[in-house]
Amino acid sequence: xxxxxxxxxxxMAPIPVVGRGxxxxxxxxxxxxxxxxxxxxRWFEAVRGVDLRIHAGEVVGVVGESGxxxxxxxxxxxxxxxxxARISSGRMRFAGTDLLALDERGMNRLRGSAMGMIFQDxxxxxxxxxxxxxxxxxxxxxxxxxxxxxxxxxxxxLLDLVGIARPRERLRAFPHELSGGMRQRVMTALAVAxxxxxxxxxxxTTALDVTVQAQVMAMLDRIRRELGIxxxxxxxxxxxxxxxxxxxxxxxxxRVVEGAVVEALFEAPRHPYTRQLLRCIPRLNDETGPMPTxxxxxxxxxxIPGGCPFAPRCDAAFARCTAEAPDIxxxxxxxxxxxxxxx
Amino acid sequence: xxxLDDRSxxxxxxxxxxxxxxxxxxxxxxxxxxxALRQGLLARLTGRAERVAAVDDVSLAIQPxxxxxxxxxxxxxxxxxxxxxxxxxxxxxxxxxYRGADIAALRGEARQAYRRGVQMVFQDTHSSLxxxxxxxxxxxxxxxxxGQPRAAIPAKLLALMDQVGLDAVMLDRLPHELSGGQRQRVGIARALAMDPALLVADEPVSSLDVSLQGQIVNLLRELxxxxxxxxxxxxxxxxVVARICQRIAVMQAGQIVEEGPPARVLFAPEHPYTxxxxxxxxxxxxxxxxTREVAPAEA
Ligand SMILES: Nc1ncnc2c1ncn2[C@@H]1O[C@H](COP(=O)(O)OP(=O)(O)OP(=O)(O)O)[C@@H](O)[C@H]1O
Ligand SMILES: Nc1ncnc2c1ncn2[C@@H]1O[C@H](COP(=O)(O)OP(=O)(O)OP(=O)(O)O)[C@@H](O)[C@H]1O
Ligand code: SF4
Ligand SMILES: [Mg+2]
Ligand SMILES: [Mg+2]
Numbered sequence: 001x002x003x004x005x006x007x008x009x010x011x012m013a014p015i016p017v018v019g020r021g022x023x024x025x026x027x028x029x030x031x032x033x034x035x036x037x038x039x040x041x042r043w044f045e046a047v048r049g050v051d052l053r054i055h056a057g058e059v060v061g062v063v064g065e066s067g068x069x070x071x072x073x074x075x076x077x078x079x080x081x082x083x084x085a086r087i088s089s090g091r092m093r094f095a096g097t098d099l100l101a102l103d104e105r106g107m108n109r110l111r112g113s114a115m116g117m118i119f120q121d122x123x124x125x126x127x128x129x130x131x132x133x134x135x136x137x138x139x140x141x142x143x144x145x146x147x148x149x150x151x152x153x154x155x156x157x158l159l160d161l162v163g164i165a166r167p168r169e170r171l172r173a174f175p176h177e178l179s180g181g182m183r184q185r186v187m188t189a190l191a192v193a194x195x196x197x198x199x200x201x202x203x204x205t206t207a208l209d210v211t212v213q214a215q216v217m218a219m220l221d222r223i224r225r226e227l228g229i230x231x232x233x234x235x236x237x238x239x240x241x242x243x244x245x246x247x248x249x250x251x252x253x254x255r256v257v258e259g260a261v262v263e264a265l266f267e268a269p270r271h272p273y274t275r276q277l278l279r280c281i282p283r284l285n286d287e288t289g290p291m292p293t294x295x296x297x298x299x300x301x302x303x304i305p306g307g308c309p310f311a312p313r314c315d316a317a318f319a320r321c322t323a324e325a326p327d328i329x330x331x332x333x334x335x336x337x338x339x340x341x342x343x
Numbered sequence: 344x345x346x347l348d349d350r351s352x353x354x355x356x357x358x359x360x361x362x363x364x365x366x367x368x369x370x371x372x373x374x375x376x377x378x379a380l381r382q383g384l385l386a387r388l389t390g391r392a393e394r395v396a397a398v399d400d401v402s403l404a405i406q407p408x409x410x411x412x413x414x415x416x417x418x419x420x421x422x423x424x425x426x427x428x429x430x431x432x433x434x435x436x437x438x439x440x441y442r443g444a445d446i447a448a449l450r451g452e453a454r455q456a457y458r459r460g461v462q463m464v465f466q467d468t469h470s471s472l473x474x475x476x477x478x479x480x481x482x483x484x485x486x487x488x489x490g491q492p493r494a495a496i497p498a499k500l501l502a503l504m505d506q507v508g509l510d511a512v513m514l515d516r517l518p519h520e521l522s523g524g525q526r527q528r529v530g531i532a533r534a535l536a537m538d539p540a541l542l543v544a545d546e547p548v549s550s551l552d553v554s555l556q557g558q559i560v561n562l563l564r565e566l567x568x569x570x571x572x573x574x575x576x577x578x579x580x581x582x583v584v585a586r587i588c589q590r591i592a593v594m595q596a597g598q599i600v601e602e603g604p605p606a607r608v609l610f611a612p613e614h615p616y617t618x619x620x621x622x623x624x625x626x627x628x629x630x631x632x633x634t635r636e637v638a639p640a641e642a
Contacts, residue, residue, distance in 0.1 A: 063552075064552065065552050065554075066522055066523075066524030066525060066528075066550070066551050066552045066555055067521075067522045067524065067525050071522060071523065082519065082520075084520075120523045120550070121467075121468070121469070121523060123467050123469060124469065131381075164418075165418075166380070169380050169381060169382055172381035172382070173381055177378070177381075178418075179417060179418040179422060179423075180417075180422060180466045180467060180546070181417025181418060182417065182418050185417075203523065203550060206546070206549040206550055206579075207417060207466065207546065207549065207579070208417050208579060209414070209415060209416050209417050209579050209620065209623075210579065210581070210620055210623040210624050210625070211416070211619055211620060211623040212416070212417045213579075213623070213625075214623045214625075236524075236550065236551060236552050236553060236556075237625065238553060238627070239624075239625035239626060239627040239630070240625040242625075242627040242628045242630070242631070243625050243626065243627060243628075243630040243631055262628070262631075263628060266627065266628050267628070276554070277552065277553060277554060280552075280553040280554045280556070280557050281553050281627075282553065282556065282557070282560075282580065282582035282583055282586065283582055284581050284582040284585055284609065284621075284624055285582075285585070286585070286606060286610065287586065288586060288587075290557075290561045290564065291556070291557030291558075291560050291561055291586060292554075292557055293554045293555075293557040293558045293561065294554040297508060297510055300510050300512055
């Protein structure tokens with residue numbers, strides 16, 4: 001029996017290959033996700049109400065401030081939050097299954113098979129004491145029931161797919177014997193090894209040069225088209241996000257502050273944070289002056305003031321912004337949490 | 344005179360300011376680093392395990408006060424070369440000279456001066472941080488090691504945190520209690536706390552949002568211009584490298600294939616690999632493949 005049968009989702013197969021925002025049920029649906037940290041009587045919320053939906057075959061980008069809760073959101077989907085963190089409220093459904101109601105056994109079957117994740121920090125995600133080929137092959141054997149030789153052959157093919165030269169020899173390498181970008185690609189191979197339906201990619205290309213990055217993105221795009229994989233793509237590389245994503249969510253201080261299809265987000269952003277962020281994109285040109293930045297610091301978690309959390313840094317702020325938390329502006333499938341957008 | 348005493352004033356990008364003539368601050372001579380490739384049992388038994396060169400005869404001279412960029416293929420040897428430059432890794436052959444002296448021969452006081460004067464920001468953000476040490480202690484120890492008087496340390500800690508855009512509450516956190524980009528900035532703060540003459544920064548801004556990238560790059564520019572901090576910047580981000588480096592080297596498979604000012608290397612590349620690299624830089628919406636189907640969407 002395949003793990004997907006256990007989930008009671010086998011009747012959904014074959015997965016239709018669809019484009020962005022296809023009608024019908026999303027593969028992953030997150031509503032009002034809150035994640036809190038703390039001990040004893042001191043709690044603070046790092047994620048303060050995130051809504052996200054991803055359909056099969058879709059690539060949804062998550063961008064935004066460092067520390068805004070992107071990785072925590074991703075880890076929550078895999079139910080791999082760090083110690084001390086807990087989901088304080090919210091709903092998460094994956095292929096019809098309530099992720100928060102699933103027991104640990106059920107989650108284990110999902111992780112590494114129907115849901116694959118490329119972790120932001122490959123060194124802590126990989127086992128330092130095992131050759132990387134074994135780690136990939138073990139996962140393939142567990143989830144697909146292949147024999148040792150077949151699993152290793154598949155692992156080798158996967159390393160080749162992510163552009164690792166001499167994949168047969170590299171199967172035997174330990175994580176510390178690989179370069180940063182090679183480790184990142186091993187994580188990618190591991191994440192897609194069992195044909196996941198959802199791939200969560202947390203900064204999957206930070207250690208890759210642009211040619212290898214293009215190769216890895218092309219590989220992901222191919223499996224997206226062929227298998228209808230949905231991808232949650234977390235990245236600070238906005239030019240890359242604009243190239244590969246269908247929709248984009250922008251996070252600030254634990255919330256999605258703007259969401260739109262990619263063209264609308266980059267061509268007609270409605271949230272001042274998005275606008276100010278886009279102005280900071282470094283471009284390959286001959287300028288040598290200082291780089292543009294957004295002055296100021298994001299708010300301190302646990303002490304987020306009333307009103308709009310971006311107000312102290314916002315170039316469009318007005319009186320209402322510090323008084324009341326902004327309502328949501330909506331136009332079709334474009335949303336922004338901002339008073340100025342609502343004016 | 345140490346480069347830190349050389350307050351030569353503003354030097355915007357310094358593209359027009361060659362550094363020839365001065366004695367190099369750091370020199371790499373014919374550096375080679377080999378590793379045995381892990382092969383099957385047979386190769387091991389017959390003793391024919393192949394060796395591969397992660398760094399294959401690289402020579403470089405870093406002039407005091409310059410910002411030098413190192414770009415290239417993933418796995419081409421940039422981190423290996425960086426670690427050799429800061430003395431964390433011994434080369435299989437070749438020499439590293441700091442202020443003209445072979446670091447392998449440095450002893451006592453001179454060795455200490457090299458250890459302190461050359462600092463590294465690691466690509467892997469966990470490498471430089473002890474998982475059981477709170478950020479405050481990690482940074483305070485670095486400040487103390489650089490000779491800061493005890494009384495000055497609390498204020499210096501706050502100044503450092505501010506420079507890298509971190510809230511002072513993070514001082515009481517452990518490394519694993521930070522986001523990827525927050526930890527990366529602690530790594531930068533720790534290296535700067537040592538008040539180095541040479542900073543080797545291996546992908547220091549890869550996990551930062553573009554606003555923070557700008558802030559860190561501006562900080563490095565300013566330290567370079569104001570204090571003459573010499574910087575070796577390893578980065579996959581060609582736009583960042585173009586912005587602050589006076590000279591860059593492009594590496595492929597353990598070798599430097601092209602070297603020169605960014606205006607030449609990035610805008611009139613000669614080597615085919617450099618051209619391939621530049622052609623692969625993402626181009627935002629303009630780079631979207633026209634083949635992608637467009638269907639109605641929802642937010
Ligand atoms: N174990 C922890 N204890 C306390 N706070 C934590 C812990 N882990 C994360 N945080 C805080 O939660 C917030 C969100 O972290 P998260 O890792 O999700 O950020 P991120 O958006 O992925 O940022 P980056 O782009 O820098 O990776 C951060 O401000 C971080 O400091
Ligand atoms: N301890 C080791 N044992 C064996 N091989 C190693 C070891 N350390 C590095 N290598 C190999 O040396 C080569 C260069 O690695 P290095 O980390 O210097 O690359 P890099 O240019 O920094 O790449 P990236 O951009 O991906 O970080 C790689 O092929 C790597 O596998
Ligand atoms: S609500 Fe006000 S402060 Fe917040 S982003 Fe909009 S304009 Fe700026
Ligand atoms: Mg993160
Ligand atoms: Mg590296």
